[in-house]
Amino acid sequence: MRRLTRLLLLATAAVAARRIAAQGRFPPDSFTNLKVLPKNIDQRTLIATMRGFALALGVRCTYCHVGREGAPLDSLSFAKDDKxxxxxxxxxxHMVMHINDEHLHDVPDRPKPLLEVRCATCHRGVVRPRLLDDDMTLTLADSGLDAAVRRYRDLRQRYLESGAYDFREGVLIEVARSEARAGRVDNALGLLNLDAEFHPVSAPIPAALGDVYLQKGDSANAIASYRTALSRDSTFGPARMRLRQLTRWGGGQSPP
Ligand code: HEC
Ligand code: HEC
Structure with missing residues (x-):
């Protein structure tokens, strides 16, 4: 029973499922190849669970089931395991059931109502739930800076609203810093300039740019970047300190 309760929690779109069911041509009268869900599951619950999967991953039924995309549902071979x-x-x-039934069950003094894991907890509308920093690092390594920039723009356009990725300024800053540490200064500069495009009044971005310019030995651009950071946030400690080290004037004031 507890298992079934957990599985019901996977379902999120019961309303839409009822609409499909009401059309009569779908779903099939019986399910013939259930290995995880209870074999006697009712149609409505199964379809709601499936709709939940599709929504959580941002896909259609044909991502997992054999059939033509956009074809009527009664033409799909749902029981086949080909994909x-x-x-x-x-x-x-199975993983989700283990997490909820075993691991989370052992959490001491668990607050109520229980907070459980669902497909969407990790997937948030994408099939491969890779975090943005890992995605960027991987794309840089595989295909270089231009491809990573294109990928970032594309992801941002597609997923900004869903919140599937963390587009706050700090993520690209951290990837840029780690590229710089690895000696790939141009990658670092490229990522920070990209970040700046979307966060035009950020102080941490020009501060990080300053650090990378400094690493490059370009102290003129480093000073200019630290000044920009301080003009946006006069309390920004790291930029102020670096600027002091670099100039006689320091403190964010312009030289006479
Ligand atoms: C992320 C993959 C995934 C998506 C997307 C998905 N399903 Fe499924 N579906 C499964 C899995 C896995 C099973 C088998 C469950 C089991 O073994 O207990 C299944 C089983 C079924 C079955 C029962 C087949 C049988 O006779 O055994 C039906 C019907 C079904 N899905 C319909 C749908 C519909 C309709 C959609 C789109 C709204 C959909 N599925 C989307 C993974 C998916
Ligand atoms: C704890 C996080 C987490 C949860 C919860 C989770 N997934 Fe995943 N899922 C992953 C990760 C990580 C991968 C990549 C695994 C790999 O390829 O090694 C993945 C991959 C997948 C893939 C294959 C994607 C591909 O194209 O390679 C499918 C399908 C999928 N998950 C379906 C589901 C469904 C359905 C649920 C809910 C029953 C679910 N996931 C719940 C983390 C999760």
């Missing part, structure tokens, strides 16, 4: 993604989904269902 890798359907098999992965079963592993994920």
């Amino acid at each position: 890798r993604t359907k098999k992965v989904a079963r592993v994920m269902m």
